Amino acid sequence: MTEAQHLRDRGDADSPAELDLDGVSKAYGDTLAVRDITAYVPAGKVSVIVGPSGCGKSTLLRIISGLDSPSDGSVSFNGVVVDGVPDGLAMVFQDYSRSLFPWMRVDSNIAFPLKRVPREERAARVQEAIDAVGLNGKEKLYPWQMSGGMQQRVAIARALACHPKLLLMDEPYASVDAQTRAELEDLLLKIQAEKNITVLVVTHDIDESVYLADHIIVLSKPPSVVAETIEVDLARPRDHVVTKTDPRFVEIRGHVTRMLRGASVSA
């Protein structure tokens, strides 16, 4: 068996990551933000977390990314308990204006996390990421010379250049207009299918959750638990008109809406 095959069999090479959340709780002083969250994020799929405001979605992403630690329970990344930022994880935040460096051009912003990668490979990865998000010709612009949607493409390209096995996205499209949001949703689905990455998205937008997801993790009111995990059995590739008029889409959207509005998401 070659080294590459060995690594791949262990899930260490190009294969997407899986995540296991086992009884995760997080308290901030006297405030219990999440309690006993047990959930599975399968490899090579799009999982989406939805829940009422303040239910601890961002807290969970911080714990998964190793930026914060749980008060109880654990998160495993490919079977290894997370106790720091795992290799193979990249994150995209809502606020691109704070995550991109305004004094760096697009190509330098994308190359920034690749400092330890040899120069030729770094250039190839930057080009590959630019191609993936359709930023060709914009390499030498500064972020402030671009629209919000284009800036978020830069942030996504920077994450992709790291060749992530898991892409975490915290409300990634909450700051762009509806048309751009739809384009970026399709871009994410295209990239996820082409590159076979595990994607975990937090969103407030119920339409977006159903449109993107293979499965949706619905959190309850705080202190939060998993109220339900919903398998989204809609065909891929998805399309904003065809998918959103599918009776199954309407049914799942209605179910998630009722869960978020109703008593069924009470803890």
Ligand SMILES: Nc1ncnc2c1ncn2[C@@H]1O[C@H](COP(=O)(O)OP(=O)(O)OP(=O)(O)O)[C@@H](O)[C@H]1O
């Ligand atoms: N660093 C912190 N210190 C103290 N309390 C915190 C901290 N971070 C989050 N919290 C509290 O934990 C709870 C969950 O917050 P969190 O931001 O994770 O929820 P959320 O679901 O992402 O919220 P929203 O939907 O409004 O974005 C809230 O009560 C919040 O005030």
